[in-house]
Amino acid sequence: MRVHIDGDQFVDVHEPSSGIYLTSVNYVPDIWPVYAFNVTIGGEDEPAAPSTRPQSLIFSFLGIYALDRGTAISSGSIIDVFARLGVSEEAVRSTLARMVKRNFLIRYRVGRRAYLGLTPHAVAVLRDGRRRIWETGAVNRDWDGTWTVVGFSLPDSRRSTRHDLRSRLIWAGFGPLQSGLWIAPGAKEVTGVFDALDVDDHVTVLTARAFKPTEAADLVAKAFDIEQIARRYRAFLARWDVTRPLPDAPDDLVRQLSLHTDWLQLVRQDPHLPAEHLPADWPAIRAEQVFHTRAEEYERPARNVADGVLDELTP
Numbered sequence: 413m414r415v416h417i418d419g420d421q422f423v424d425v426h427e428p429s430s431g432i433y434l435t436s437v438n439y440v441p442d443i444w445p446v447y448a449f450n451v452t453i454g455g456e457d458e459p460a461a462p463s464t465r466p467q468s469l470i471f472s473f474l475g476i477y478a479l480d481r482g483t484a485i486s487s488g489s490i491i492d493v494f495a496r497l498g499v500s501e502e503a504v505r506s507t508l509a510r511m512v513k514r515n516f517l518i519r520y521r522v523g524r525r526a527y528l529g530l531t532p533h534a535v536a537v538l539r540d541g542r543r544r545i546w547e548t549g550a551v552n553r554d555w556d557g558t559w560t561v562v563g564f565s566l567p568d569s570r571r572s573t574r575h576d577l578r579s580r581l582i583w584a585g586f587g588p589l590q591s592g593l594w595i596a597p598g599a600k601e602v603t604g605v606f607d608a609l610d611v612d613d614h615v616t617v618l619t620a621r622a623f624k625p626t627e628a629a630d631l632v633a634k635a636f637d638i639e640q641i642a643r644r645y646r647a648f649l650a651r652w653d654v655t656r657p658l659p660d661a662p663d664d665l666v667r668q669l670s671l672h673t674d675w676l677q678l679v680r681q682d683p684h685l686p687a688e689h690l691p692a693d694w695p696a697i698r699a700e701q702v703f704h705t706r707a708e709e710y711e712r713p714a715r716n717v718a719d720g721v722l723d724e725l726t727p
Contacts, residue, residue: 465673466499466507472672474530475538477718484520484529486723493721496666520727527725544679545672550645550700552597555686559631560600562586563593563616573609580605585683587635595620595635597686632689641685644678645695653702665721668707668714675703 473493478485487508494504508528511517516534520527530538562581566574578588584605586594599619606615622628632638651657652671661667682696 466494466503467510468673468677469494469497469499469669470504470507470511471538471541472669472676474534475541476668476672477722478530479535479538479542481724483724483726484518484527486725487526487528489721489723490528493665493669493718496662497669520725522725525723527723527727529727541676541680545676548679548684550679550682550696551687551690551694552684553687555597555688557621557628558598559620559622560586560596560598560602561593561616561618561620562595562602563618564611564614565592566611566614573611577606577609577611577615580609583680587637587683589631589635595631596683598684628686629689632685636683636685638685638690641682642691642695644681645699648674648678648699649695649702652706653698657706663717664710664713665717668710671703671706671710 470490473490487505490508491501491504495501508517511534512519512528515531516537517528518531520529564574564577566577581594584596584600584602586596586600589595602617606612622631651674658667658670661670678696678699687694
């Protein structure tokens with residue numbers, strides 16, 4: 413196995429009798445993708461429908477209308493946008509205040525008006541989300557046969573930390589192979605998953621490759637609930653692969669934000685399992701096509717609506 417020595421230095425030690433051939437450990441940047449927002453801020457293991465969560469919707473909004481623009485947006489106009497989605501002013505203000513407190517937004521004041529801009533940390537998180545939406549793809553056709561393996565052991569006195577770690581691993585695309593041993597296909601960026609948990613001395617992170625008698629298909633079946641993942645994609649299709657999605661929505665800005673939030677919710681929960689170990693009719697294939705079609709359909713009319721609502725400031 414490759415064992416961490418110092419900084420980002422490693423040495424290799426091979427253990428062919430273990431059943432898994434350990435090949436490397438990845439040095440990864442210190443960022444936890446906070447698009448797993450339900451864990452890092454909300455704290456729930458199972459989120460509600462994405463469109464009902466102000467924080468998820470606001471992150472979609474910021475990714476579309478704030479990222480790479482270099483501007484700050486007035487809190488009042490953000491409230492106006494989310495009123496269209498049925499989100500109360502109180503819920504929006506509370507979520508924005510929490511984002512400021514947690515270093516995602518920075519507040520500027522011009523007279524009595526408050527404007528909110530992105531911090532460098534928020535920019536990094538939003539770019540990660542954009543990559544997941546537009547670059548990663550819903551189907552993993554390029555798997556190289558490696559797995560990221562996370563092993564940990566925490567005493568009962570740290571039960572709460574253990575629960576938080578498991579929740580974060582799920583959001584990062586891992587599945588439990590057995591007690592204290594989690595896996596995800598490919599090389600995953602995981603260092604940030606452990607932030608603020610104080611578990612570095614209790615966690616081992618490796619990349620591995622299965623060999624006989626272990627089969628990759630068996631690892632997928634043991635560690636991941638494929639049917640549950642499929643159900644999520646089918647629910648997305650039931651909402652968006654119809655003649656007129658969200659018929660009661662007032663405009664395409666609402667549809668755009670709901671669509672992006674739903675899709676990001678899907679891709680951040682999807683462990684991106686190898687295509688060769690999934691059913692031929694895997695619903696993610698059709699769901700991805702529908703997402704791109706709808707996103708293109710809503711882009712121009714949604715921006716026209718946003719341009720008429722948003723009050724922006726260049727800091």
